[in-house]
Amino acid sequence: MNILLTTSAAPKISPFFTTEKRPPLGVGFLISVLRKEKHKVFFIDNYLEPSNFIEEGFLQDNNIDFVGIYANTICYRDTLRMLIEINNIREKNLWNGKIIVGGPHTSVALDSIPLFVDYVVQGEGEKTLLDIIDRKTNERIVKRERMSNLDDLPFQPWDIFTKMGYDYSCEWLDIRPVFTMNTSRGCPFNCSFCSVDSIWGRRYTYLSAKRIISEIEYLIENYSAKAIYFREDNFTLNKNRVLAFCEGLISKELNIQWACETRVDSLCDEELVKLMSVAGCRAVYLGVESGSQRILDILNKQITVEQIEKAIRLCKKYHIRCYCSLITGVPGETYEDYLSTRKLMRRLKPYAVSFNVFVGIPNSQLYRYVLDSRLYEHIDDVGLVYLPGYDTKTKYFYGKDSGCFVDYKFKRQTKFDKQLLKHLNVRMLNRAIANLVRTVLPRRIVDGLRGWIGPIS
Ligand code: B12
CATH class of the missing domain: 3.20.20.70 (Aldolase class I)
Structure with a gap:
């Protein structure tokens, strides 16, 4: 069988840092298990580098029988986009393979997976994926007993991973x-x-x-x-x-x-x-x-x-x-x-x-608890919940250019946030004074002041 395993692109703005690009080891185990059974495996890591594989006809050109997507909650927006596009080409009879979704999001938010997805795998994927491909299961939502002996798992597909631009x-x-x-x-x-x-x-x-x-x-x-x-x-x-x-x-x-x-x-x-x-x-x-x-x-x-x-x-x-x-x-x-x-x-x-x-x-x-007690101020489209003052805290702890903001203006603040805001204002004032000192005073005097006044350079 020809199988494509793929991941989803990170959102531009996300409350979690999405800059650490390392080999996806869960998908790696799946690739190795499939290769061991002599299947032809293709791998596209959109999290590492977004691609247009669907529009470019990758599924048709490579006669893909199954496309399997790793889904996590943070990147679920892109997962959903891919799923809809793949289903569109299938409805137009341009491709007639099966769609499988696995990864953490299937366990925490099963309801969000569209019904046109042929198989949803919860938890460990190695045995389940083989069962699906070998047509040994008729279930749509598949969850198997966890393996007891992980030593049988083959090594990661390092030959593939080392050719990719990971950190x-x-x-x-x-x-x-x-x-x-x-x-x-x-x-x-x-x-x-x-x-x-x-x-x-x-x-x-x-x-x-x-x-x-x-x-x-x-x-x-x-x-x-x-x-x-x-x-x-x-x-x-x-x-x-x-x-x-x-x-x-x-x-x-x-x-x-x-x-x-x-x-x-x-x-x-x-x-x-x-x-x-x-x-x-x-x-x-x-x-x-x-x-x-x-x-x-x-x-x-x-x-x-x-x-x-x-x-x-x-x-x-x-x-x-x-x-x-x-x-x-x-x-x-x-x-x-x-x-x-x-x-x-x-x-x-x-x-x-x-x-x-x-x-x-x-x-x-x-x-x-936050949902039941209505403590949140905002819920985003993938279901993440944010408490009052989230924006103040991210500004304070991550900096205002961190990309960790959400597309929502927070209204409420706790006492904690007010304290942080006070410090943030003092920090910004210090920086402004330091910048002013640096631009107005001659270089000689600035160098002399270094160490006395905070962040001059
Ligand atoms: C190492 C790690 C990373 C590494 C490597 C990522 C990776 N994908 O391997 C890095 C640093 C890059 C990373 C980044 C992120 N991570 Co991370 N990460 C982990 C960690 C600690 C281990 C992952 C792992 O190797 N698990 C072991 C393997 C065997 O499991 P697995 O990857 O889930 O894959 C198995 C099954 O899920 C299933 N499966 C997976 N995909 C598919 C696909 C198909 C078709 C099928 C059939 C089955 C299947 O089969 C696999 C083998 O059994 C987990 C915590 C955890 N315990 O899982 C968090 C975790 C997965 N990460 C998480 C998050 C939020 C992220 C980020 C979005 C943001 C961040 N910085 O934290 C990014 C997203 C990156 C991405 N696209 O993968 C969350 C996901 C929560 C959720 N509800 O989605 C977790 C659960 C931690 C948490 N906070 O709760 N992460």
Whole structure:
């Protein structure tokens, strides 16, 4: 069979950053599984680079039997456009293949998928896609039991991915090329702002340490990989797996650097953090979220401020850079809560921090709470919900040119936003004065003042 797998273009304006262009690893598994079964697979990544493949007759020219689209909520506008255009050419009898949609959006917003779509796949896609193509299922909405043994999955289609213009670097590793890997699925926790539970469920499945290491060896041999960035919710959840992975890297002397994403509670273990460091771990991306215990509890994060402190201190001790991801603007958060977060970060001085302004993603607990309690001020066309003051917060935390605004004028503001606005005005006034000083005074005097007056240059 001829199968096209594709992704959707990012919106020009989006509340989530859409500039990080890395290989889509879920689609990668699908490509490899299909190739293994000798299907002819085509891949177009519109998220990386938007294309006009439908208008240009790609489906007809390549006799595509199935087109499969990866759908996430943020890019769903473009997914819908593609679906409608593909269905149009089908109605005009210009093409007569089948349309399949998979990816996180199918689990969180099933109702939004048009009825002309032939198959909607929820959750894991490898087995399901093969069943559909081999005509082993008559269901339209297909959801299969999750696989128990992920080790059977073939390697990513690196031959395809390495020819495409993805980012093979990582801002907190000083080496390249950096390859991304995804080695686990599901999360046993139940953070109220996160929708991963409704996409994957609580069961945690993973590639074994041995399987991860064999793909890393392949990447080193064939593509001179220097580092791996594990992009997944919780790389260190299973301590035995991490220990085996580190010991494997050390005994094989692979000499590779790596970074991973994880929770602070699993890093409050000095033996583990030390071994990770010896095995080449140079950075961790931590879901810290807040420095206020009250907010951590509202988020149902099941961690304490003390654990945040301990994990960051241990990582610093063993020279592992910490990138702390923080969330602000959740219902009930006050200016004082935000100050606690800021204070904690100033005290612990991790390598980097980023504040993310809360936007409700369909099907998270907090999303449902915001809707049920009518706390939102705006809902956009793909179903994301925004709280009062969202615009002030994005201006404050992301800057006014970040492209994270929505096409809606916010009317309401909380006390928290008023405080931020005051600071924003002071910040803008400072900048204006500095610019004025720079343009009016002679260069000699400006240089003399540098260091005394804020951002002169
Ligand atoms: C790594 C990652 C990234 C990486 C790589 C992206 C990628 N597509 O792999 C980068 C940094 C580029 C990224 C960007 C974004 N991401 Co992201 N990302 C993740 C993360 C942590 C892991 C993704 C992954 O590899 N999962 C494992 C693989 C196996 O699963 P999968 O990709 O979903 O694919 C499987 C199934 O969904 C299904 N499937 C998928 N597509 C298809 C298609 C067909 C036809 C079929 C049959 C099946 C099928 O089969 C696959 C194999 O089993 C997830 C969280 C998570 N746990 O999933 C968030 C997540 C997917 N991202 C999310 C978001 C919002 C984004 C962005 C829109 C914005 C952003 N910056 O966060 C962009 C969109 C990029 C894009 N077009 O893909 C959300 C999506 C929420 C939603 N409701 O849609 C998630 C769930 C995190 C969250 N915040 O809740 N992301």
